[in-house]
Amino acid sequence: MDFDQMMVAMRKLALQAGAVIMDVYESDTFEVKTKSDESPVTEADEKADALISAGLRAAFPNVPLVTEEQDETHSEMGDTFLIVDPLDGTKEFVHRRGDFTVNIAYVEKGVPLRGVVYAPARGRLFYTDGSGQTVEETGPFDLDIPGALTPLSVSNSDNSALFVVASKSHRDQALEDYIAKYEVADSKSAGSSLKFCLIASGEADIYPRLGRTMEWDTAAGHAVLAGAGGKVVRFDDHTPLRYGKAAFENPHFIAYAPTVKLKPAS
Known part of the structure; x- marks a missing residue:
């Protein structure tokens, strides 16, 4: 797997999906439907899902794809696949609270090796680069040319605070x-x-x-x-x-x- 190519594709699709989502989010009104599991779904979920799944299938036709909004993909079994939540935090989206994300990941042998999380309303974009190091990119975001990248590292936690x-x-x-x-x-x-x-x-x-x-x-x-x-x-x-x-x-x-x-x- 060419992880550099993968992350270029994932990043671009996440940004494109984020733009579609924000178009709906900033509209005067949008329809909220209820799925069979009682969770909400909007046209933003559906449009973002269509965009991401088409892009991933074109770029990686030999990798199984699992996406929340397509029930037929939920029968995919195995330990290596792409997995998508086109709009995580739909309740946050519906209530216009901003804490929603586009999620795209690649799982190999049961382990999520690469991923992108984009919070379009917060202007925050996180992803693993080709080497597996996580970075946060500073906007404004260009589809083809990444902005300033900050390598991320977890804290040295103080267990008393x-x-x-x-x-x-x-x-x-x-x-x-x-x-x-x-x-x-x-x-x-x-x-x-x-x-x-x-x-x-x-x-x-x-x-x-x-x-x-x-x-x-x-x-x-x-x-x-x-x-x-x-x-x-x-x-x-x-x-x-x-x-x-x-x-x-x-x-x-x-x-x-x-x-x-x-x-x-x-």
Whole structure:
């Protein structure tokens, strides 16, 4: 696999999808439909998905593609594939809160090796480069010529004063009880896969997730965090989170900087 070529394609598709999404986001009104799993979907999800999936299939015709918005791709089984969430954080999008992202990732042998996370309303673009190092690109963004790139590295965490980031819409008592096991200096709620990126950039130390997620929700952010030296493990036994699972559903997990001393699940 030519990872330099892959990341050029992923970056460009993420930016193009972001532009399509922002056109809908900035319109006066847009329709919100409900999928069979009761989650919301908008024309922005659908337009971004069509653009990204067509681009990936053209560029990488021999790599299986899994995308949230195309149920027929959810029967793809194996441990090497491209995986897309064209608009992660649709609830954030619908409520015009800005914390939504475009997620594109490449998984090989169950491990997210490359990924891009683009938050168009926040003007933040994170991705792994050809070598696997995670960078944040500074806008304004040009489709063909990258702007200034800042290599990212997770923080050297102070376990007596951790910065925790958690989901905006899935903070329940079980999560609060787990967070209470740590010495926390501050905590922040954020939507979508931006939580992984905040750890990758050193802006947070740990992100525990006890709610339901799918692999397309996490793969790109996982790759971005790994490329900055971070880790994502299962909540129950702290073994690495793997991809290509049945139905693409994740167990509960913890994303963190490796200097964080993880607490047991119970």
